[in-house]
Amino acid sequence: MQGIGSRPRLHVSADGAGVVGHAGARLLADLADVTGLTSSYSTALRPLRPRGTGHDPGRIATDLAVMVADGGEAITDLATLRDQREVFGPIASTPTAWRLLAAVDERVLGRLRSARAQAREVAWLQASETRCGIPAAKAGGREVPGLVLDIDATLITCHSEKDQAAPTYKGGFGFHPLLCFLANTGEGMSGRLRPGNSGANTAADHIAVLDDALAQIPDAHRYGTDILVRTDSAGSAKSFLSHIRDLRARGIRTSFSVGYAVTEPVRRAIRSLPEQVWHPALDQDGTLRESAEVAELTGMADLAGYPAGTRIIVRRERPHPGAQLSLFDRDEGMRHQVFLTDTPFTSGSAQFLEVRHRGHATVEDHIRSGKATGFGRFPSRLFGVNAAWLELSLAAIDLMAWTRVLLLDGELATAEPKKLRYRILHVAARITRGGRRLRLRISATWPWRHELAAAFHRLAALPRPAS
Template structure:
């Protein structure tokens, strides 16, 4: 509805005249930072190369640019392909953006071969982003546990349930009584990057070794060669990743020059219960908190040698933590009998590389993957747009690209509190800022409000982006 509307001020608020004829104003101006970053690390050009056979006829839109715009839209908080309108209707800042039908047609043309190419394109962009991080910052940050740094890279694998409210291809009943999908995902704990993900039916098994192997291999393919070979890579999962064939695969990767180690949850079986009961009190030691201080009412002990680990890789250790449960915690019959909550992990980290206390608190950091999944659900994969499974698989891949753009923004362009901010905070403070667009002196200027609390942080991010080394060619 066009026209002017009057809003009576309430209390000390001034009276407003609301109209819809504004010009030279742009919303979500900070999202331009993401679009420029995608160009600056070569993501857009890599997408253009691998998607060139899918160029839409008669539209003039580059398919790589369409894919990038979709990733930017998801990083900005969009939930549906139609949300591209936020970028498209502000052409002065975002340039030409494909229509919703054109974007739909591109996604519908993505099959498994094209999906693999999209993953390769993202890996190329990641290599450039990491090179920029080492040239302009201090590189990829280390994961911390127990008050010290964990050497190398840490990959966290976990599954999640996505509810579908309509019939979709391969959506199925879930083990929790819902209906939808059950994707398996891998995140880099160092930065929060979305390394890989596989869309699966809702009734897919949580502990399927083949799926864990596929997601891990996809994640390793995302790591630049210089870091994949010669760098320690810790793979963490909950007990769903404790299958012998998966852990054997993790170990066998070392024969290819990939220094992978595992730290996974383990079910407390009756033999494990007997082993725990047989532990003398003097072998229990105080557990650690993430800052290295002693954890109140929690103790750790080494179970290695007291439980049968036949079939697991040589050198596998088993570690148990017991802790007084917090109110409302769900306890097993064994825990109720003992009065303490028990959790067990398996790891192949050698005795010379870490005490049981450190390895247990290191594994407990796997819980951060739940935060990455929660944020990922607001960055695209919380809902899927199509009835067709291949299109939804492509949507998941672009969601991972959106998660990467936010992670690279934090690592390369932001400082202080914003460098560790979740997407919600970045959107509120940086991405969704409004600005005026002006022209003068042959320049297009984006003028952020002089009263916006985070104007200096956003301006500094744009300046850092302009100074980043650019990909060759």
């Protein structure tokens, strides 16, 4: 007797023909071709072409990036694409892909980064020609002019011995990469793999990651657009902020908004502030933030050695339950956060600059999504292989971002990778042939079939880069 809500009885066999899974991942593979990423990788990796396999190394690198964007966690996951040759074409074996990654040294890694920058220039031109260009980051209900780069470090746990893995400051063991994301689109601009015991506030690493990120920005935007660099207090080193300021001499209009430690002199300055200088803080939608206030500390704290025009701003807020408070915060009954910026007084009130800085918290979402898109797990004991894996993970993150910007609308245009995989990439479809065409037929009952079909049509209409 069938119970209420029982499912229809099935007879399962493994002899289906013409059915493919992960059909939506073909969208990413084609996008890599259309933006020129595959061809740029081919040029960058030409000296590493494996003998006797017939596989182009650029195509191998692209397939790895597509696999990672699709949710793959290990090189063996290439089998998901390889076993569906009708959709994805010939895919390299796991040993061939492994040998390619093992051959990537620091010099080749630089060529891979340059190849990704070339593809980004094409993708941004396509966005300008077919959409409204690169979207603006927002804060306090307003658009933030130009581009916003968010830099932050994260810990990656290793469960086995790996080259240069080390104990972390949180008592774990693994790596401590430093990463940069573009707040406007979520693109993974740059990243450096570092040992687990690397310092969070190392100025030289921040400078290297920022310079790598700037090299990813097309010339028309790098030299003609305001670029805001945001970090937490780990990026408040004087030498790093001086580097940001010095970039202006090269025609790059950079500015900074970085966290700052609440030191004893800063505490004294906060205590000396009269109540009338505190103003209500803003939420990201522009409304007033309950129980939070902002004040300007510029001129009341010693900023000797910092770039001229540096401002210091403080926010105080009633702490939420469970918040970690310093003794100073407990005494005051408020949680205090301080940041530095060189944005002049004529370009924004303290209220707007504070909510703009607080937007840096979105980098945590980008890192969380990035860990689910490759760099949450490194596949090799060899540091060089893992560094190459991180670079291809950033390419995978870019492919997902370009898909959202160029091909999707509505809710999907802001969706995180998990949602895109469930709704778009992992859809099953049937392969049919007729009229000299190979057709990918998405199920007529799949809720997001129209969005996926529209994305493929937009992809076909994108202008191609000049060969």
